[in-house]
Amino acid sequence: MPLADARAQVPDLAIVPHDPVLDQNWLDRLAQGCARYTPLVALDSPDGLILDITGCTHLFDGEAGLIDDIDRRLTRLGMTLRHALGPTADAARALARYQTRPAPDEATAIRRLPVTALELEAEAATALVRAGLKTIGDLAARPMANIAARFGADAATALRRLLGDAPSPLDPRITPPPIATERRFAEPVASMPHATRILTELVGEAIAALTERGKGGRHFRATFFRSDGLARSIAVETGHPTRDSSLVMRLFAERMDGLRDPLDPGFGFDMMRLAVPRLEALAATQLKLEGGEVRAAAMTELVDRLATRIGRGGVRKFAAVDTHIPEQAQLALPAIDAPPPTSWPAPEPGEPPLRPFYLFDPPQVIEVIAEVPDGPPHRFRWRRATHAIRRYEGPERIASEWWRRKDNTGLTRDYYRVEDNRGRRYWLFRHGLYDEKPDPRWYIHGLFA
Amino acid sequence: MRESSQPLAGLRQRIARLAATGGPESRPAEGWLATGHDAFDSALGGGLAVGRTHEFFAADALDGASAAAFAALVALRTPGKVPLLWLRTVDAGRRTGHIYAPGIAELGGDPGRLLLIETADPKMLLACANDAVRCAGSAAVIVESWGKFPLLDLTAGRRLTLGARDAGTTLLMLRLNAAPTPSVADTRWSIVAATSRELGADAPGAPAFDLELLRWRGGPAGTRWRLDWDKDEQAFRDAALSGAVLPLAARRTVHPLGAEAA
Numbered sequence: 001m002p003l004a005d006a007r008a009q010v011p012d013l014a015i016v017p018h019d020p021v022l023d024q025n026w027l028d029r030l031a032q033g034c035a036r037y038t039p040l041v042a043l044d045s046p047d048g049l050i051l052d053i054t055g056c057t058h059l060f061d062g063e064a065g066l067i068d069d070i071d072r073r074l075t076r077l078g079m080t081l082r083h084a085l086g087p088t089a090d091a092a093r094a095l096a097r098y099q100t101r102p103a104p105d106e107a108t109a110i111r112r113l114p115v116t117a118l119e120l121e122a123e124a125a126t127a128l129v130r131a132g133l134k135t136i137g138d139l140a141a142r143p144m145a146n147i148a149a150r151f152g153a154d155a156a157t158a159l160r161r162l163l164g165d166a167p168s169p170l171d172p173r174i175t176p177p178p179i180a181t182e183r184r185f186a187e188p189v190a191s192m193p194h195a196t197r198i199l200t201e202l203v204g205e206a207i208a209a210l211t212e213r214g215k216g217g218r219h220f221r222a223t224f225f226r227s228d229g230l231a232r233s234i235a236v237e238t239g240h241p242t243r244d245s246s247l248v249m250r251l252f253a254e255r256m257d258g259l260r261d262p263l264d265p266g267f268g269f270d271m272m273r274l275a276v277p278r279l280e281a282l283a284a285t286q287l288k289l290e291g292g293e294v295r296a297a298a299m300t301e302l303v304d305r306l307a308t309r310i311g312r313g314g315v316r317k318f319a320a321v322d323t324h325i326p327e328q329a330q331l332a333l334p335a336i337d338a339p340p341p342t343s344w345p346a347p348e349p350g351e352p353p354l355r356p357f358y359l360f361d362p363p364q365v366i367e368v369i370a371e372v373p374d375g376p377p378h379r380f381r382w383r384r385a386t387h388a389i390r391r392y393e394g395p396e397r398i399a400s401e402w403w404r405r406k407d408n409t410g411l412t413r414d415y416y417r418v419e420d421n422r423g424r425r426y427w428l429f430r431h432g433l434y435d436e437k438p439d440p441r442w443y444i445h446g447l448f449a
Numbered sequence: 450m451r452e453s454s455q456p457l458a459g460l461r462q463r464i465a466r467l468a469a470t471g472g473p474e475s476r477p478a479e480g481w482l483a484t485g486h487d488a489f490d491s492a493l494g495g496g497l498a499v500g501r502t503h504e505f506f507a508a509d510a511l512d513g514a515s516a517a518a519f520a521a522l523v524a525l526r527t528p529g530k531v532p533l534l535w536l537r538t539v540d541a542g543r544r545t546g547h548i549y550a551p552g553i554a555e556l557g558g559d560p561g562r563l564l565l566i567e568t569a570d571p572k573m574l575l576a577c578a579n580d581a582v583r584c585a586g587s588a589a590v591i592v593e594s595w596g597k598f599p600l601l602d603l604t605a606g607r608r609l610t611l612g613a614r615d616a617g618t619t620l621l622m623l624r625l626n627a628a629p630t631p632s633v634a635d636t637r638w639s640i641v642a643a644t645s646r647e648l649g650a651d652a653p654g655a656p657a658f659d660l661e662l663l664r665w666r667g668g669p670a671g672t673r674w675r676l677d678w679d680k681d682e683q684a685f686r687d688a689a690l691s692g693a694v695l696p697l698a699a700r701r702t703v704h705p706l707g708a709e710a711a
Contacts (some may be wrong), residue, residue, distance in 0.1 A: 117623045295586030299532060302584040303564070306577055310568050317561045318550035320575035330550040332565060349681050352648065352655050353555035357518045358546030390644075393652035419653035424511050424643040447511075447546055449518030449556065449642075449656035449680070 020046065031075070031173050032231045035223065036271050037066060039176040042089070048096070050089050052170055069427075073229030086110075090161045090168040090373055110162060111137030118158040124151050136162060177221075177275035181205040188227045188268020195224065195269055200249055202274035207245045209276075216241025216282030220248055224263065225271035232263060237312060238304045239336045241280035247301065254308045307336045320344050326359045326445065354396070354417070356427045356446025363443035366428065370442070373434035376416055380428065382444055388419040394418075395430075411436050417448065425449070451640055478616055482523050482589065483682025489674055493636070494667060497523060497619065501635035502610045504622040506663070508639065513545045513625040516640040517593065518556065518678075519658050520621045524589035525558035534581045536566045537593040538574055543624060546621050556656070557680035562588065572578055575609075582612040582620050593623040607631045629663055637664040643675050643688060655679065657688045 007013055023398035025045055030042045037060070040052035053066060055242040060066040073198055074081050084099060086092030091110055098117040102250060113136045115128045128151060133139050139147060139159055148156035160166035181202045189195050199222055210217055221235040236251040256263060307315045316332040320342040323329055333339040347353070374395070379388045394417060400410020411432035419425045425448035432440035481496035490496045497503050507516035523642045524533045530577045535548065548559035566581070568574045571594065590613070594601070601622075613620040622634065629637055643657035657677040664670045677688040 198624070199500075294573045295531075296585050301585045302580060305580060310566070310573060314567050316567070318563055318565070320550070320554075320560075326549075326551070330560075335564055344551065344560055347555045347557060347680060352645070352653065353556045353680070354554060355552040356546075356549055356551045357514045357521075357556070359549035360546045361542070383691065391647065391651050391653045393648075393650070403521075415509055417653055419645060421644075422511075423657065423659075424515075425642065425644040425645070425653055425656070446549060446552070447514035448552075449514055449658075 006113070023047075027169065028173070029230060030077075030079075032223070032233065032261040033225065033229045035174060035231065035273075036072070037070065038226045039174065039180075040172045041174065042170045042172050044093060048093065050093060050170060052089070052172070062243060063118060077229050088161065088164045089170050090166045091164060094162055094398070111135065113162075115139060116211050118162065120151070120155055120158065124155055127151055150232075174376035175277075177277040179206055179209045179276040180207070180273060182271060184271045185269070186421070188265075189272075190265045192263065192265060195263075195265065195272065196239035196253075199252065199271055199274065200245070202272060203245045203252075206274050206276050207248075210243050210279070210282075212217055213279070214281065214283065215279040216243050217248070217276040217278065218242075218280055219276065219278035220252075221275045221277060221364075222252065223273045224265075224269045225273070227267050227270045232334040234259075234263070236304075236308050239300050239307075239338055241282040243282060247304070249306060252293045252309045254305055259311050293410050302327075303335050307334070311373055312336050323401070325361065326355065326365075326398070352417075353448060355447045356425075360444060362370060363429070363445040366442050366444050368428070368430075368442035370430070374414065377418060377428055377442065380442065380444075387422075387424070387426070389418045390421045392416050397431075411440070415445070461516060470473075470593075482527065482619055484523055484676070485526065485682070486674075486676055486686060489676065489685065492672060493665070497621075498635055498667075499616045499619050500614050502606070502613060502620045502622060502633065504624060504629070504632060504634040504637040506624045506627060506629050506637065506639045507641070508626070508628060509641070510545065510626040512641045514657070515642040515658055516625065517545075517548075517591075517623055518656060519640055519660070520589075520615070520623055521553065521558065522556060522593050522685075524591065524619070524621065525562065527588050529588075530562060531586060531588045532564045532571065533562050533588045534564050534566060534590045535593065536568065536574055536581060536591065538571060538580050539567045539569055540594070541567075541593060541595060545593075556678065557683055571598060573599055576604060578609060578620075579612060582609055582618050583616050585616045585618060587618055589619040589621050591621045591623055591630070593625065594627070595625050596627060598624065598627065601630070601632075603633065606634070634664070635666050637670075639663055643677075646677060646688060658685075 003015070004429055027047065027049070031043055034041050034049055034051055038051050038053050038056045042050040044050050056225055056327060057063050057066050067083060070083070082096050084092050084095035086095050086106060094113055094117040095109055098113050099109060103112050115133060115136065116125060121232055128139070136159070137171050140163060144156055144160070147159065156163065157166060161168045183198055183202065189198065200375055203220070206217070208335060217238070219235060219237050221233055222229050223233045225231045234252065234255055236245070236248065238251070242248065270449055312334045315335045317335045317339055319331045319333055319339050321329055321331055364382065368377045369379050370377040376392045376394060377389055379386060395414035397414055398414060399412045402410070413431055414427040415427060415429040417425065418428055426444055427446040427448065428442060428444055430440050430442050434440065480499040482499060483490045483496035493551040505516045505520050507513045521533070523601065534574070548563070548565060550563065553560045553563065566577055568577055574594065578590065578592045609620055629639065639660045639661045645657045646654040648654045655677045657675065660674040660676065662670045662672045676685040676687045679686050
């Protein structure tokens with residue numbers, strides 16, 4: 001129905017533009033909140049959640065209790081809920097979405113579902129209805145080979161999945177971490193200092209579990225479940241595996257201080273969970289007498305702390321890349337991942353530095369007076385100042401990487417090392433030869449020391 | 450009198466405690482970052498003192514690369530694999546250019562030692578610098594800033610200096626496009642690019658620096674040096690004065706770029 005017609009029928013219609021990204025985010029947050037019921041929560045975009053509650057129901061006094069709890073929390077968040085339980089994920093999903101008539105048991109309910117529950121393509125669905133097959137039960141009574149021959153292999157697969165004959169694997173949103181500790185509270189915890197104390201206890205328990213296994217954690221994730229059904233996760237990372245609870249708590253404190261929107265307990269947290277998704281072997285160590293280890297450890301801790309405060313991309317180390325395109329010759333990688341040391345090309349002895357100290361990326365356009373077609377620059381204008389060139393060396397010709405690109409449209413660059421009459425050294429290049437481009441532009445790419 | 454003597458005695462105790470720990474200058478330096486140029490190092494009593502603050506000013510933005518390279522080379526000259534911490538704001542890459550590791554390798558330094566810390570704003574830069582100077586085990590901590598940097602007042606500067614003294618780290622403040630201001634730094638330098646020694650076919654040679662010692666806590670200031678970097682020897686040496694170079698006394702006027710960007 002067009003919007004104008006809808007408005008004509010209901011004059012005070014409230015209109016909200018559809019934002020699929022926001023919907024997806026909201027579904028994701030709901031999924032995070034549902035992690036309190038089971039670790040296996042899968043998204044059924046755009047508007048569904050699938051929970052594998054195998055072995056979890058006794059915590060909520062059975063299936064009915066669990067459903068009541070979900071219903072209560074999601075209704076409080078303003079959601080309208082349709083739910084169903086099924087022997088497989090696909091069956092539960094079809095029952096939740098397509099069940100119209102009540103049935104005495106699950107098997108009957110599935111057999112009473114309309115054939116649209118198979119979610120086939122429009123053509124196959126129409127063919128099924130024309131053949132007089134209206135429910136799953138009608139279809140299940142026929143031999144599977146006939147269905148596959150007449151309505152396609154998809155129809156047969158979908159039917160077998162619905163009936164539980166074929167596996168319907170779940171793609172959980174969060175893979176269960178190897179180590180997780182949690183606390184559930186009878187009374188919601190509404191004060192942050194109290195929550196922090198409990199987090200310290202949880203970290204202590206996780207560290208004890210790590211010690212038993214002889215491992216150290218690289219990644220710690222605390223999830224705070226609010227009593228209104230939402231949850232918030234806070235994660236910290238370390239550059240080396242650790243079993244130091246005070247270090248982990250310092251990182252958590254650093255992270256919480258730096259949050260743009262601080263952690264809000266609302267009406268209180270009724271559950272907290274600490275997960276250690278990433279483990280690495282960590283043997284018991286003894287400090288060396290010289291103290292060198294202590295210094296290296298202090299530096300690692302500084303990297304962890306700064307990376308927690310300003311983001312993991314804020315603290316970086318350089319790695320060399322084997323290419324002659326200047327702006328691609330280095331990579332700045334997060335130091336917390338401890339990138340392996342790379343070897344840098346050794347400079348030619350006796351030569352002045354051929355690469356600049358500071359590089360502009362992207363290069364900046366300059367106006368140059370130079371001989372046509374391929375003479376050196378004489379003077380150039382950059383950032384509203386003119387620089388007269390006294391000395392130059394070049395060109396150093398760098399062609400585009402034609403072996404990587406099929407259409408080879410990249411232009412050749414002619415680089416010049418130049419010095420102006422005040423002694424400042426620049427790296428300029430002409431983008432393109434005259435036979436490649438009619439009027440090639442000049443750029444400044446870097447500043448030498 | 451009894452009431453007032455209690456606080457007085459407390460104050461005396463506090464003063465005695467402060468005097469015992471002393472200011473940043475009371476303790477002899479633990480070592481020096483030497484440049485490898487004998488006359489330069491001996492004039493400063495060994496080089497740039499470890500555990501102190503040293504400021505490098507590039508009044509003109511175009512001299513920023515020279516000031517930065519001087520600070521980096523002095524720190525990277527130290528043997529070993531200890532990291533060099535370089536703190537700057539995220540927008541520095543757009544203003545003065547990104548630090549280019551192959552360029553550092555060309556100067557003979559090891560870019561693998563460089564730990565780059567980029568913060569969103571100057572406030573966070575100062576907070577991270579405070580943590581970085583308190584961490585022992587770095588070759589030096591370079592804090593690169595652009596413009597006036599009003600957050601770095603005397604209190605903030607003294608806090609940084611005390612942190613560096615306690616941990617034994619050397620703090621090199623790189624002040625680009627800024628005019629020298631009072632601070633608690635041990636030495637304060639003005640660095641501009643100098644004309645390089647000419648190679649064959651009129652090619653620019655090794656990096657050359659004009660240094661002026663604006664302030665030194667340990668002695669008289671005002672000395673000028675013209676050094677160039679010998680990457681094979683990993684040392685600074687005297688720049689050859691050919692007839693073509695500008696006289697040393699010729700102070701440069703602030704370039705239009707510096708005025709515009711400030």
